[in-house]
Amino acid sequence: MSQASPTSPGAAAGAAPWWQRTTVYQIYPRSFFDSNGDGIGDLPGILSKLDYLVELGVETLWLSPFWQSPQQDFGYDISDHYRIAPEYGTLDDCQRLLDGAHRRGLRIVLDMVLNHTSIEHAWFRESRKSRTNPYRDHYIWRPGRKRRLGGDAPPNNWRSLIGPGGWHHDPTTDEWYFASFLPFQPDLNYRNPAVQQAMLDVVRHWLGQGFDGLRLDIFNCLFKDAAFPSNPLSLRPLPSEDNPDGFFQSFRHSVNHPDTFAFARTLRQAVDQLPGPPRFLVGEVFGAPSILRRYCTSASHGSAEDSDGLHLVFLFKSLRTPLTAPAFRALIAEFEREFPAPLLPTYVFGNHDRPRASEHAGNDPDRERLRATLQLTVRGVPFIYYGEELGMQNLDLPMRTALDPLAASYRLLPDAAARFLRRRGMLLNRDECRGPMQWSRAAHAGFTSPDATPWLPTHPLAPRCNVAVEQADSSSLYSCYRRLLALRAKTPALHSGALALHVSEVLPQSILGYRRTHDGQAVDVLLNFSAESQQVDIPGHQPRLLFSTHRQAGSALSRSDILAPYEAIVTEPA
Numbered sequence: 041m042s043q044a045s046p047t048s049p050g051a052a053a054g055a056a057p058w059w060q061r062t063t064v065y066q067i068y069p070r071s072f073f074d075s076n077g078d079g080i081g082d083l084p085g086i087l088s089k090l091d092y093l094v095e096l097g098v099e100t101l102w103l104s105p106f107w108q109s110p111q112q113d114f115g116y117d118i119s120d121h122y123r124i125a126p127e128y129g130t131l132d133d134c135q136r137l138l139d140g141a142h143r144r145g146l147r148i149v150l151d152m153v154l155n156h157t158s159i160e161h162a163w164f165r166e167s168r169k170s171r172t173n174p175y176r177d178h179y180i181w182r183p184g185r186k187r188r189l190g191g192d193a194p195p196n197n198w199r200s201l202i203g204p205g206g207w208h209h210d211p212t213t214d215e216w217y218f219a220s221f222l223p224f225q226p227d228l229n230y231r232n233p234a235v236q237q238a239m240l241d242v243v244r245h246w247l248g249q250g251f252d253g254l255r256l257d258i259f260n261c262l263f264k265d266a267a268f269p270s271n272p273l274s275l276r277p278l279p280s281e282d283n284p285d286g287f288f289q290s291f292r293h294s295v296n297h298p299d300t301f302a303f304a305r306t307l308r309q310a311v312d313q314l315p316g317p318p319r320f321l322v323g324e325v326f327g328a329p330s331i332l333r334r335y336c337t338s339a340s341h342g343s344a345e346d347s348d349g350l351h352l353v354f355l356f357k358s359l360r361t362p363l364t365a366p367a368f369r370a371l372i373a374e375f376e377r378e379f380p381a382p383l384l385p386t387y388v389f390g391n392h393d394r395p396r397a398s399e400h401a402g403n404d405p406d407r408e409r410l411r412a413t414l415q416l417t418v419r420g421v422p423f424i425y426y427g428e429e430l431g432m433q434n435l436d437l438p439m440r441t442a443l444d445p446l447a448a449s450y451r452l453l454p455d456a457a458a459r460f461l462r463r464r465g466m467l468l469n470r471d472e473c474r475g476p477m478q479w480s481r482a483a484h485a486g487f488t489s490p491d492a493t494p495w496l497p498t499h500p501l502a503p504r505c506n507v508a509v510e511q512a513d514s515s516s517l518y519s520c521y522r523r524l525l526a527l528r529a530k531t532p533a534l535h536s537g538a539l540a541l542h543v544s545e546v547l548p549q550s551i552l553g554y555r556r557t558h559d560g561q562a563v564d565v566l567l568n569f570s571a572e573s574q575q576v577d578i579p580g581h582q583p584r585l586l587f588s589t590h591r592q593a594g595s596a597l598s599r600s601d602i603l604a605p606y607e608a609i610v611t612e613p614a
């Protein structure tokens with residue numbers, strides 16, 4: 041594949057590396073665009089929509105996994121890291137997609153599942169055959185504990201991240217294997233050097249093909265305590281974004297192990313040694329920001345020399361931070377404190393595992409525009425999930441017909457309870473956030489051919505929430521994203537600048553304000569989180585309006601101006 045990578049205008053000496061300035065758009069390949077009418081999105085389908093993404097203005101694409109897989113977890117269960125699942129295309133399609141993206145100045149980040157494989161992977165098929173198989177130690181096998189009344193108990197009390205026990209008994213050898221997620225996704229044993237080597241080879245192979253980086257699935261589960269002590273009890277019934285403890289267990293010995301922080305540096309070194317432009321690594325990890333920072337830096341306080349691990353980690357706390365000025369002021373302050381430059385926070389409001397961002401904003405387009413303005417003007421790398429730019433909403437599907445294996449583990453839960461949990465950010469049927477991309481008013485929202493059956497149903501709102509309709513409407517959410525992405529790309533203070541929160545005492549309580557500065561340029565952002573108009577002092581003697589969710593850029597602005605309900609503005613003090 042091509043080594044060519046896009047050059048960007050900001051690549052001049054002294055500019056921040058491209059990945060610090062970029063905007064990321066996540067594509068779930070199965071749901072983006074179906075090019076051959078089998079109802080399943082595919083790589084040629086993504087290729088045919090690259091111009092849409094260029095026009096929108098996103099810069100880096102993250103593709104969920106499309107490797108060989110029995111698709112029990114829709115690609116997050118890989119059975120061969122060197123082949124592509126036939127429903128998504130061929131290796132040639134993959135190359136055409138990469139070349140097509142690079143030609144347009146887009147970059148592509150792959151979704152690498154290092155923690156586990158599919159139960160169908162050749163390594164696991166071998167591993168489970170006998171206790172002396174050469175691949176036995178590729179996975180985590182332990183004998184059970186004998187119960188006093190006979191029978192076997194699991195080796196210890198470790199739970200999977202989703203609640204049920206993580207150990208699974210295999211009768212062939214009468215031992216238990218461990219899986220951090222679902223039972224058909226056995227965890228690899230990173231204490232085996234052969235596993236580390238094999239997975240680093242996979243990483244080198246794909247980045248060597250010219251891909252621009254990796255998103256690392258449940259990276260914080262790689263290493264566990266080598267002595268396998270049981271985890272302590274916890275009072276927490278459910279895990280949260282900044283604390284993986286839950287289901288009445290503290291995950292002390294099975295999650296965020298110090299050896300995983302160390303492996304982040306091993307991985308970084310391997311990636312840095314590759315020829316070509318710099319790549320970036322972003323880890324899917326869960327925990328308090330102060331702990332997650334340890335994946336990025338070996339020092340307790342980040343400095344340029346010490347930023348030697350993953351380039352970025354997801355900070356999922358934003359997903360459940362209420363859309364209020366005080367809550368986001370506190371969140372930004374925390375992220376700035378824990379991820380000072382050259383570290384960089386990330387801002388994410390949805391992905392393939394979470395309720396869609398529209399629900400976080402109460403399915404209110406005004407509040408979605410406000411959130412988009414925050415996400416694209418705050419200091420950090422924004423991650424946009426496909427369809428978020430349209431305000432696509434969650435599908436509402438019954439649990440009993442779910443294709444998602446996670447829902448199958450909770451199939452006895454009533455739909456009303458599942459809906460209640462979804463509103464609180466816990467998505468048990470992830471089909472609901474993975475609906476087909478809404479392209480037009482055509483049959484199946486233009487996702488596939490009219491006579492095909494899409495793998496998931498399209499949303500009933502698709503006839504009025506789709507690309508064609510919103511591109512033609514300058515007041516649509518899509519148009520708002522497009523204007524924001526264009527402004528960010530041409531404004532160094534927004535994509536590379538430092539951030540200072542405006543003093544809250546001089547602002548109404550429902551207004552959040554911050555200034556971005558870079559190389560003598562200053563830009564102010566003011567966000568009205570309330571349903572009421574608010575009078576605010578605009579910084580500067582003759583402030584200029586660069587962007588507003590409600591007004592034309594360049595409109596007159598007075599030094600004491602009125603922000604409409606949920607209006608967000610970007611100004612230059614001048």
Ligand SMILES: [Ca+2]
Pocket residue numbers: 074075076077078079080081082127
């Ligand atoms: Ca297809």
